[in-house]
């Protein structure tokens with residue numbers, strides 16, 4: 559069967575994604591409510607948020623100075639000057655518009671609309687959500703805690719060669735979508751836009767709330783990260799621990815984050831791998847973990863890279879790094895717990911993704927001390943009609 563035919567047959571076989579209303583109902587489920595009440599919504603930014611924002615921007619300018627120190631061994635004085643200037647430019651933009659939480663919610667809502675446009679364009683499984691989540695993750699997952707480089711702060715994937723790194727193949731789709739929004743909301747930084755896109759993708763695909771706050775600044779090509787910082791799907795547990803350990807994640811967080819493969823699919827034209835992980839690739843569930851344990855996985859016989867397929871339907875896939883989660887004793891313990899308890903997975907996934915999206919952002923840059931819990935589109939509608 560050709561890939562196209564496989565995709566069509568899978569789409570037919572796939573459990574249809576629940577409607578927004580159904581997803582909202584999921585949010586009203588006790589376990590999720592438990593999580594959101596455990597984390598009270600943080601206060602909105604102060605009315606005179608200029609102060610906070612300017613403090614952040616001042617820090618951004620300072621970040622430029624720090625950056626100069628970091629690279630002062632090379633011919634970077636000019637670049638450092640530009641970085642400081644950029645902080646000042648950002649302050650100018652901010653002088654015209656001081657974005658509030660409501661402004662960011664407007665961006666969130668546009669992301670939700672754009673995600674759904676995939677349906678009309680017959681893109682993949684009908685949502686751009688998965689590829690937007692992958693963009694947010696790849697822009698954050700370059701972080702190195704030792705050198706404090708990479709991460710979501712500077713959105714350096716805009717620049718070659720980082721945009722061309724093998725691991726980022728296909729993310730031009732997501733960057734192009736986000737570029738439309740950058741034109742509509744020129745005041746938002748790319749790092750904030752991409753991570754907010756990831757938050758909207760998770761929440762609008764029925765996943766848990768991801769606490770998020772703005773404050774990232776746009777960087778320069780010289781801050782782009784070298785190739786090889788993102789995980790290689792053909793590797794084993796040592797590799798996962800080394801790559802995610804470099805970002806500051808432990809075993810439990812590695813497993814929770816891997817649950818992002820509940821949604822989306824591999825594309826032979828991008829990574830070389832092919833197929834979705836679950837039967838509902840536009841809805842975040844713990845099915846990724848359930849399937850890992852419940853199905854029999856066999857190596858796929860094909861010309862492509864080594865990947866597994868489920869013996870029963872041969873329509874689902876697992877990467878070697880996904881399968882490691884049931885092979886490694888410690889990973890397996892967490893994977894089993896997530897397979898048995900979706901609420902636990904949602905809670906841990908939320909915490910790990912929130913941490914991921916803030917990697918590399920100096921705390922003083924954030925415009926608020928407490929991250930925000932942004933309402934879903936359905937919740938906003940319900941609040942209006944109440």
Ligand code: HEM
Nearest residue numbers: 688689692695789790791815818822823824825828829879
């Ligand atoms: C554990 C290490 C990881 C490896 C080796 C890995 C590898 C991959 C690969 C090879 C693809 C297919 C890309 C394509 O062909 O389009 C992919 C897609 C994806 N990954 Fe990962 N990934 C990892 C972790 C994560 C994490 C932490 C997240 C998010 C929390 C994530 C979210 C996604 C999503 C949503 C897609 C689907 C994108 C789409 O449908 O276009 N992955 N990943």
